Amino acid sequence: MSGHGGAGEPLSFAGKTVKGDLGTLATLLPYLWPRDRGDLRLRVVAAIACLAIAKAAAVSVPYFYKQAVDMLTNDVDAVLTALVAILLFYGLARMADRTFLELREFFFARVAQRAMRVIALSTFRHLHRLSLRFHLDRQTGGLSRVIERGVKGIEFVLSFMLLNIVPTIIEIILVAVVLWALFDVWYTLVTLAAIGAYVAHTMLVTEWRLKFRREMNRSDQAANTKAIDSLLNFETVKYFSNEGHEASRFDDALRRYETASVKNKTSLSLLNIGQAAIIAIGLTVIMIMAAIDVRAGVMTVGDFVMVNAYLIQLYLPLNFLGFVYREIKQSLTDMEAMFRLIDEPLEVVDAASAPALEVTGGRIVFRDVSFHYRPDRPILKDISFEVPAGRTVAIVGPSGAGKSTLSRLLFRFYDIAGGAIEIDGQDIRQVSQDSLRQAIGIVPQDTVLFNDTIYYNIAYGQPSASPAEVEQAARLARIHEFVMAQPDGYQTMVGERGLKLSGGEKQRVSIARTLLKKPAIFLFDEATSALDSRTERAIQDSLREVSARHSTLIIAHRLSTIVDADEILVLDHGAIVERGHHGALLAADGVYAAMWRRQQERGDRSPSSDRGAKAALGAAAP
Numbered sequence: 001m002s003g004h005g006g007a008g009e010p011l012s013f014a015g016k017t018v019k020g021d022l023g024t025l026a027t028l029l030p031y032l033w034p035r036d037r038g039d040l041r042l043r044v045v046a047a048i049a050c051l052a053i054a055k056a057a058a059v060s061v062p063y064f065y066k067q068a069v070d071m072l073t074n075d076v077d078a079v080l081t082a083l084v085a086i087l088l089f090y091g092l093a094r095m096a097d098r099t100f101l102e103l104r105e106f107f108f109a110r111v112a113q114r115a116m117r118v119i120a121l122s123t124f125r126h127l128h129r130l131s132l133r134f135h136l137d138r139q140t141g142g143l144s145r146v147i148e149r150g151v152k153g154i155e156f157v158l159s160f161m162l163l164n165i166v167p168t169i170i171e172i173i174l175v176a177v178v179l180w181a182l183f184d185v186w187y188t189l190v191t192l193a194a195i196g197a198y199v200a201h202t203m204l205v206t207e208w209r210l211k212f213r214r215e216m217n218r219s220d221q222a223a224n225t226k227a228i229d230s231l232l233n234f235e236t237v238k239y240f241s242n243e244g245h246e247a248s249r250f251d252d253a254l255r256r257y258e259t260a261s262v263k264n265k266t267s268l269s270l271l272n273i274g275q276a277a278i279i280a281i282g283l284t285v286i287m288i289m290a291a292i293d294v295r296a297g298v299m300t301v302g303d304f305v306m307v308n309a310y311l312i313q314l315y316l317p318l319n320f321l322g323f324v325y326r327e328i329k330q331s332l333t334d335m336e337a338m339f340r341l342i343d344e345p346l347e348v349v350d351a352a353s354a355p356a357l358e359v360t361g362g363r364i365v366f367r368d369v370s371f372h373y374r375p376d377r378p379i380l381k382d383i384s385f386e387v388p389a390g391r392t393v394a395i396v397g398p399s400g401a402g403k404s405t406l407s408r409l410l411f412r413f414y415d416i417a418g419g420a421i422e423i424d425g426q427d428i429r430q431v432s433q434d435s436l437r438q439a440i441g442i443v444p445q446d447t448v449l450f451n452d453t454i455y456y457n458i459a460y461g462q463p464s465a466s467p468a469e470v471e472q473a474a475r476l477a478r479i480h481e482f483v484m485a486q487p488d489g490y491q492t493m494v495g496e497r498g499l500k501l502s503g504g505e506k507q508r509v510s511i512a513r514t515l516l517k518k519p520a521i522f523l524f525d526e527a528t529s530a531l532d533s534r535t536e537r538a539i540q541d542s543l544r545e546v547s548a549r550h551s552t553l554i555i556a557h558r559l560s561t562i563v564d565a566d567e568i569l570v571l572d573h574g575a576i577v578e579r580g581h582h583g584a585l586l587a588a589d590g591v592y593a594a595m596w597r598r599q600q601e602r603g604d605r606s607p608s609s610d611r612g613a614k615a616a617l618g619a620a621a622p
């Protein structure tokens with residue numbers, strides 16, 4: 001995410017950022033005044049009413065105090081009952097101040113929490129709508145922190161902006177009016193001047209300090225993503241004994257955090273000293289003015305005490321201003337980052353009122369399809385082929401040829417640059433993505449499982465499936481026996497991303513969940529590559545059985561698994577270089593025939609364990 005809102009420039013609050021921040025705040029408003037929730041709106045009104053009552057009470061406290069002092073200092077004997085009554089009012093006002101502040105919280109908490117929930121949920125939903133391209137470009141840890149920070153930011157802004165800043169401003173205005181009404185205009189002016197100086201000082205110094213804070217956040221985030229990435233790759237780190245390397249990368253980020261954090265702490269003292277000085281000067285000037293007026297007989301001792309009480313009462317909330325201002329700025333930045341995620345344009349979108357895909361036979365047509373992930377590197381060039389309804393087409397070819405890319409295109413994870421992909425005569429861009437993806441079942445090349453039970457992972461193919469159906473799918477995928485041999489059976493946890501299972505077990509769980517989905521079209525991308533040949537043959541049989549009468553696209557390295565495909569396409573560098581039946585391709589004696597011969601020589605083993613690879617390793621060994 002690029003820097004936004006003039007990061008690093010001091011005094012940016014005077015310019016564009018204010019508008020940006022106000023814009024961010026405005027984004028929040030509809031959530032606080034939800035159109036379809038009368039009850040929440042009522043709560044907002046009640047909260048505002050409570051706030052008004054609380055502030056009125058707060059401003060009357062010093063006034064009752066003054067009345068009491070005047071009664072006590074006047075030579076005339078005040079009636080004791082009147083004095084007691086005044087003091088009772090004083091106590092009541094104090095209590096009302098606090099009580100109504102809490103009541104406001106009582107009314108408002110639900111509104112704020114609901115807004116946070118709604119916003120977090122819509123960000124989450126949006127993240128799932130964004131393209132694969134977007135997600136491959138981001139670090140997942142970073143994304144979840146953007147949401148986490150954004151939601152925290154909303155909470156902070158709501159509780160402090162509406163519950164601290166706004167009330168303080170109201171109180172300042174009320175006090176200014178009272179001072180002006182009761183005494184000389186100068187009291188108001190000096191009070192406002194002191195507050196103005198205080199606010200200006202706080203904002204300037206805080207703006208200057210923000211860069212330390214930003215650096216803290218940046219290094220904090222860097223440390224975090226580095227730690228997560230390194231722990232996710234735990235096995236890899238161990239394979240290469242790179243613990244030291246990982247630690248020093250982590251420490252780099254920590255060191256930057258340390259430096260920024262120290263600067264942040266020391267500059268806070270500067271802020272505090274300045275604030276204390278301004279308050280002291282303001283208070284002293286006002287007290288001197290009041291003392292002179294008391295001497296001159298214009299003011300009573302009660303007035304003197306009241307002015308002092310007002311100022312102290314005003315300065316108290318201002319004490320937090322530096323913290324609040326900084327945190328609110330930070331919160332607004334965090335919120336903006338989250339709102340920017342929500343505004344992140346979708347790459348693959350449904351056409352306006354796109355109908356659902358209607359699968360009749362499941363005929364797939366790729367017509368002159370060209371595609372690139374980046375414009376400067378074409379991946380597929382004018383690919384044309386057809387999978388007639390209920391037939392099986394196999395795609396073979398060297399690594400990186402673009403085979404898996406074809407499957408991603410059929411799922412419409414990306415839109416193609418040219419040509420068209422059709423299912424039963426409907427361009428996949430013209431139907432809803434949901435219905436398209438529902439129609440296709442894929443066993444992907446790399447299966448990643450959820451960190452949950454085997455049962456959950458299989459049932460994921462169709463969450464409404466009954467346990468019997470789940471078991472049936474597991475039997476077909478030849479994983480049932482393995483599961484039953486586990487102490488916890490179907491409740492066995494598979495570990496983060498399924499890493500507690502072997503590659504072949506993972507692959508079979510993946511096959512089971514796709515079989516459970518019962519799609520109209522099957523897509524197997526090296527679906528059995530990690531299995532031994534006996535298990536593979538057994539699964540191939542069930543797959544053939546299940547996918548009979550379904551259009552099927554098989555991507556395979558091991559050619560023996562696809563000999564009876566209706567058509568075999570040989571893909572190389574994004575182009576189809578040969579096509580035909582197994583027999584015809586052998587007779588043509590081209591690329592396919594050469595591949596076939598090579599694999600036959602090795603006794604039809606998986607490419608990763610072939611003699612050639614072993615010979616190469618052996619040669620490299622000393």
Ligand SMILES: Nc1ncnc2c1ncn2[C@@H]1O[C@H](COP(=O)(O)OP(=O)(O)OP(=O)(O)O)[C@@H](O)[C@H]1O
Nearest residue numbers: 136373374379398399400401402403404405406445
């Ligand atoms: N998200 C991506 N961004 C940029 N390039 C990509 C992306 N995904 C794949 N590629 C590139 O596209 C090319 C085709 O990738 P693809 O996964 O389709 O290969 P493949 O034929 O399935 O290979 P394999 O047999 O190794 O699975 C590769 O060169 C790969 O580096």
Ligand SMILES: [Mg+2]
Nearest residue numbers: 403404405445
């Ligand atoms: Mg692939």
